[in-house]
Amino acid sequence: MLRVMIVEDEKPTLDLMERLVGRHPGLEVIGAFASPLEALARFAELRPEAAFLDVEMPKMGGIELADKLKEIDEELQVVFTTAYPGYAVDAFRVNASDYLLKPVAPEDLDRVIPRLLKNRRMHAAIRPAAIDGGPAVRCLGSFETRGPDGSLLDWPTRKTEELFAYFLAYPNRLTDKWRLADLLWPEAEEGRTLHNLHNTIYRLKKTLKEAGIAIDLTHTNEGYLFESPPSLSDLGRLRDFTARSSKVDGTNAAEAERIFRSYGGVLFGGKDYPWSASAETEAASLYASLARGIAAWRRERGDPAGAKETLRVYLGHAPLDEEMHAELLQLYADAGEKSAYVRHYERFERMLAEELGLEPPAELRELARQLRETRCGP
Structure with a gap:
């Protein structure tokens, strides 16, 4: 939005x-x-x-x-x-x-x-990735990989790019080679799938090495293990922050804001990878948790305007999140911003009806009715 x-x-x-x-x-x-x-x-x-x-x-x-x-x-x-x-x-x-x-x-x-x-x-x-400290790989809202000089990496094949996406979505775990082959080439003849996988692994390593991107991809008899630092991708940074931080406070608020603002949207820009649903759900959940934490921190500091802005930015990416809509509406109500409440409620109501065939919760409908009747302020 x-x-x-x-x-x-x-x-x-x-x-x-x-x-x-x-x-x-x-x-x-x-x-x-x-x-x-x-x-x-x-x-x-x-x-x-x-x-x-x-x-x-x-x-x-x-x-x-x-x-x-x-x-x-x-x-x-x-x-x-x-x-x-x-x-x-x-x-x-x-x-x-x-x-x-x-x-x-x-x-x-x-x-x-x-x-x-x-x-x-x-x-x-x-928009290029930040060369000084920005992640080489952006997975959230798009899927692009850039070298240290900011130049966009050109993948030799679509399957090479998809294999890299899989490793980014499920890092630091040993993945069976047959499972990988079946996921990427479900329609291929059984005798060809491992051959395809070995060639694609070779292309992946070669492409990343030539681009100056260091990864650790090892092969065992059982399969492949991809290891990388969280800083490699925006997804990795989001995962790492939420794993390290139980809440947003004065010690990590600046880092939380940077990660929150860098979020671009759905994992891999919505590319139709059949294996990515669970990672996509995880990323969306982590982003919601981060937004909720930043909004709470801003409220605690006496900055309701900042909390409202955080929730508006979040809802631009997740417009059907009823809990976050309710939280934003409550902030409008607490501040006495009647017109802002009614405007946002009406958009929320219309969207729920069009997308899901639902109504907002009864308490929000009742408050909106009362504010419409008494609206005379900002």
Whole structure:
């Protein structure tokens, strides 16, 4: 889900934009501001991925605001809204993704939003791994391996890549050679499977060695043992942190945040490996545990805004997690943020109905009903 900020100095137009954008299932409005100065002050906390900015605003216009926001996050996608087409040239000077002419209609957003979502996917695909300390292998949200210089590794065959994925998913265990052969070549003739496995093991070792990636892959009569440090992959780091840390606290919060922010999504980017279901479930569970721990730590420190942001980021990857939705809604309720509660509840309710044919828990429905009746605050 793409996190969006809206800045528009005219309240009726701001409310309209918030409704139109909030209805899209791929977007989440995390901030709507009538003041560009307030939007700038809250930007680093909210971390939106896209911003709809009014061009003509007092004190600071949308183009100046976009310049300042992009100094903080150069990957921010900006869409300008304006009543004057002549601003288009200035809009593209700051690398805006698009601009919309007022009054904005639903079909205008239908044109722009697919581009925003496509741009995010492209940015994620081309963003190199950090050379200084980042994992060589990214398994969460994609599956890519990079050498020490940041260059993307080119696998000789798809089966070589899949074998490496298997070892990353199930490291530090002896795997029977016949099991490996059957998993990777279930349709092959029995006499060919071991031959295929031996060739693929050779290609895997050769490719990683040439890329400057050190691994320990040993062969016994029973099978193969793959050993690697947790730092090799983002999956390994996630597993290692949760194994070492019973809770997030002042001693490990910075590390927890780095691992949490590096999470890109489902294991191996959703590649259809028939053997990966249990590892995929494990990774999702570990990420949920990490998100819950960070949110709890932030609440303990008196930072409910940070806790809410953590839960929003998590739900962008796991939108059907009812417990986390309930936790976020409770934070909105505790803070007296009636409109935020109702907006999030309505998206949650709609998603549950469309995806699972279910309703939210009775206590959340009742609180939403009460807040709708009394809503008059933020």
